[in-house]
Structures are given as C-alpha cells and as structure tokens.
Amino acid sequence: MNDTPTRESMEYDVVIVGAGPAGLSAAIRLKQLDAELEVVVLEKGSEVGAHILSGAVLDPCGLDALIPDWREKDAPITVPVKKDNFYLLGEAGHVRLPNLAMPPLMNNHGNYIVSMGNVCRWMAEQAEALGVEIFPGMACSELVYGENGEVAGVVAGEFGKEADGSHGPSYEPGMELRGKYVFLSEGVRGSLSKQVIEKYDLSAGHEPQKFGLGMKEIWEIDPAKHRAGTVTHTMGWPLGKNAGGGSFIYHLDNNQVYVGFVVHLNYKNPHLYPYMEFQRFKHHPMVAALLKGGKRVAYGARAISEGGWQSIPKTAFPGGALLGCSAGLVNVPRIKGNHNAMLSGKAAAEAAVEAIKTGRSGDTLESYDAELRSGPIARDLKPVRNVKPLWSKLGLTASLGLGGFDMWTNTFGFSLLGTLKHGKTDAESTGExxxxxxxxxxxxxxxxxxxxxxxxxxxxxxxxxxxxxxxxxxxxxxxxxxxxxxxxxxxxxxxxxxxxxxxxxxxxxxxxxxxxxxxxxxxxxxxxxxxxxxxxxxxxxxxxxxxxxx
The missing domain is CATH 3.30.70.20 (Alpha-Beta Plaits)
Structure with a gap:
C-alpha cells in the first residue's frame, strides 16, 4: 500500500466544488459582494458544461436575482415558452389535460427553454470576468478536515493511479485546496456531499431523499414539425402501474427538440428497465409522428432529487454548505431546480461574506440554512411538498386529483394534508x-x-x-x-x-x-x-x- 502522498496546498477564501448553476452562482455573488475575495471553482468535467444535463425549462427568477441585466449580456437564453401542453397517455392515444385545471405554479409563462450546459458556460465567463478562478478537469476526490473536525478543503487533481490503485509512473498526487468555507455543489448524490451528510448527521429529523432517473435525447426534426417554444409534458403510458414518472418534449431553436423521460426510482418490480421504458415511449403515436424523419444527435442521463421540502438535510455544516441538487432543491411537479440552485448559491455566498467580514471561518453558516428554509426556495418548495408522497402512495390517477387539490389550496397558503412523509428509501422500495x-x-x-x-x-x-x-x-x-x-x-x-x-x-x-x-x-x-x-x-x-x- 502506498504511503499518504505529500501534496502542495493553496489557500482561498472560498472553495467551490462543481461548476453547475449553484456553484457558479455562489462564485459570482461572492465576487459581487467583495472583489478582493479569493474564490476557486473546481469542476470534474473536461470543461464547464461537459457534465451538465437538465431538461430544461428555466425559471429566470434565480438569474434575475443574481445578474439582473443578463438579457443585455448575450446569455444563451433566447427561446421563451409560448405554449404549454399536458397529456395523459394511453398505449394508442392521449387525453389533453386543460391548462385551466393546473395550479398557477405550473404555468410556464415567462420561462425559457435552454441548454443548461450552455447557460453554465456563459455563467463561467461572467464569473471569470469578476476574477473567479475556474479549474475544469479537476475532480475532487477527498475532503480535508481541520483541527476541530470542520471541513477545511478538498483534494483535487489526483491522476495516474493504476487499475489496482497503486501509483503509476505518471502519478500526480493532486493538491489540497483549502478555504475558510467549502461549498459542495456536486449535483445529485455527490460523493463528497454524501460523506458530509453522514459525518455530520445532516439528515437527522428529515425524510430520506427520493430520486428519479432522467434520460434525455436531443433530436433534429423536420422543420415543418418544429414549434419553437412549445413545452409538452406527459404522464401514464408506458409506465402504467409499474412505476411513477413521465416525459418532457421541449422545442428549442434550430429545429431541435429535447426528448426526455423520468422514472421514479422507488419502483418495486426489479424487472423494470427504465432505459427501455424511455425507448418504448418514443413509439407512442403522438411522439413517433413528431420524431419520424428526424435524427437523434445526443444522449445522456442523470439522477434527479425528488424528495422536496421534507427531504432537504441541514444545508450548513462546520466549514461549509450544500448547494443546489447536493441539497435536493428540485420542484418535482414543475420539473425545475435550476432556479433554486442559483438562489441557494447566492444565499450561501451572502452568508459566507458576512461571516468572513467578522473574522469567522470554519464554522457553521446557520444563516444560510435559515434563509433556505424561509426565503424564496421555501416558498417554491413548500406548496408542492405532498405531490411526490401522494404519487408514491396512491399512484398516478388518485394523486393527480388529490395532489392537484393540495397544490391549489397551497396557493392560498394552507394544506389540509399537512406534510406527508416518504418513508422508505428508493433502495428499500425494491421488491424481490x-x-x-x-x-x-x-x-x-x-x-x-x-x-x-x-x-x-x-x-x-x-x-x-x-x-x-x-x-x-x-x-x-x-x-x-x-x-x-x-x-x-x-x-x-x-x-x-x-x-x-x-x-x-x-x-x-x-x-x-x-x-x-x-x-x-x-x-x-x-x-x-x-x-x-x-x-x-x-x-x-x-x-x-x-x-x-x-
């Protein structure tokens, strides 16, 4: 076994793991508030955006709060939503759900169809213009702890291990990047975030996190079928009673559409094959008519946090904070989380700047967790908190009515159902x-x-x-x-x-x-x-x- 390698160390005010919308928002806000702060963003992808996969219909409220003049800065956010469609699918047909029956929060008016990979590339440019250091290709493999057990930094850039774990001839031990605070914005189920949640017992008193598997293809379709700005969501076939989930079809520009499919990972039947459910979905007559004559140009997949309000762990810990999907801030019925990721990055940055100004470091940013649970993120997630547990417990048909009713009543600030629990983890839900x-x-x-x-x-x-x-x-x-x-x-x-x-x-x-x-x-x-x-x-x-x- 190799001895612990000797590593060089670099000191920063704030170290950010992950160049997604949460991490980049935090970096931008830190430099907006104090241009003298030393801020570094470490990204495991080969470039910013290389590992970003999202639907995505973007609610611009997060970006409005962070960069109010983004429209004048050539942001790649140019396809406004023009039409919303909701369908319940059967094997051979479909029923359109009337938009008027949908709670107001489901309305996509004012939102944009975007590539979040390209949005993050643009955000990285804004961050670098403010003096943020961004290092792509730098996977963070370990946490560094301080004398009092606080998170003090990360190890990044370790290369050259052999298949058996030994150090090869070109081995590089990586560097320790230390900060007064470390922000983890790794996305869903990040490896470092998972360690921190366990070490500091951050999920105590909260429901287990729930997840979905989102799969997505980009298609170039016949221009005659393309309708830029059209957003379509479906539920029902082919999943039926086998699993919860649904699809999205978003028409962006250049005759391209995003075709995506989400399978909730609390399904019981272990014979279920989520990828093949996605492939089967594209043969539905409504979908096939759109795609025939077109070509698929890209594919990807990622997990989605679906637990919502009940499942958010404590987001501040000694020496750092969980941001965005590392904390689980997706609004499930809206299929949106990027706006909350941005708002979480902004809030964490503001808490850190206030702490650093008073000479603090390595402590718990309690004000960040409090803001997340009382500010705009809370106002977005609390009204929809019962949609996921209702769907899991009652199935699609019953949850459509009761979940919709609960969202409507939450529009007026109350819920007859209170706050429902999730119960089992997705792993525990798997049957024999x-x-x-x-x-x-x-x-x-x-x-x-x-x-x-x-x-x-x-x-x-x-x-x-x-x-x-x-x-x-x-x-x-x-x-x-x-x-x-x-x-x-x-x-x-x-x-x-x-x-x-x-x-x-x-x-x-x-x-x-x-x-x-x-x-x-x-x-x-x-x-x-x-x-x-x-x-x-x-x-x-x-x-x-x-x-x-x-």
Missing part, C-alpha cells in the same frame, strides 16, 4: 424478483429507439481505462450471491449506460462485470442498488460524458 412479473420489451428499431450502448456513444463518454474503477463494491460477492438470485440482478437494467452485466460462460458460475468506461455519472447505482453495495466515487478529472449542449 419472485413477487413480480418479468416485463417484455420490444427490440429497438434503430430509427426511433436505440440499444443502450449505441446511445451511450452519443454521450461522448470517455474514461482512461488504466485507472481504478470509480464504481466500488463494499462486498464483491453480493452481486452474484444476493442481488442476482433475490432481485434478478437489477443493476443490469437500472443503469442507463450498460455499466453492469452478469456474464455466464460454458456453465460456469455467473460473474459480475463493471464496465466503468460507459458510466455517464448519473449515480443511479449508488441510489437504487437494493443492498446499497455500490458506491459511486469520482474518476480522475476530465473523464466521463462530454455533453455538447444538454
């Missing part, structure tokens, strides 16, 4: 294979639907193969001895990138294979594995998907 029927999925046709590995090539994913696998097993025997016989090996299906497979040759015992090179960093395995035996960690910096304009 013997109790559920197998599901037959049609073979992809190569025109509307595609096999998983072919689609992964459209995520432009790459990992250096000589490094250790970043997907760790707590016990290497469990996949074959427990998960395969008891749950029918669900990792072979819940992963949207084909990372996991059970291989059996010539009558030999099955082997569990991890094709980590395919990983698109969605974190589904870390969430859904029924035995919680898989741990997602960061690969070396720059590896993973390279999304062009997701």
């Amino acid at each position: 294979a013997k109790d559920y029927p197998k599901i037959d999925y049609p073979k992809p046709d190569g025109m509307l639907s595609f096999d998983r590995l072919t689609n992964v090539s459209f995520s432009f994913t790459n990992h250096e193969e000589s490094q250790p696998a970043h997907l760790k097993l707590k016990d290497s025997t469990i996949p074959v001895t427990v998960n395969l016989p008891k749950y029918a090996g669900p990792s072979a299906r819940y992963c949207p990138a084909g990372v996991y497979e059970f291989v059996q040759e010539d009558g030999a015992e099955p082997r569990f294979v991890i094709n980590f090179q395919n990983c698109v960093h969605c974190k589904t395995c870390d969430i859904k594995d029924p035995t919680q035996n898989i741990v997602w960690t960061t690969p070396q910096g720059g590896d993973g998907p390279n999304y062009p304009n997701m």
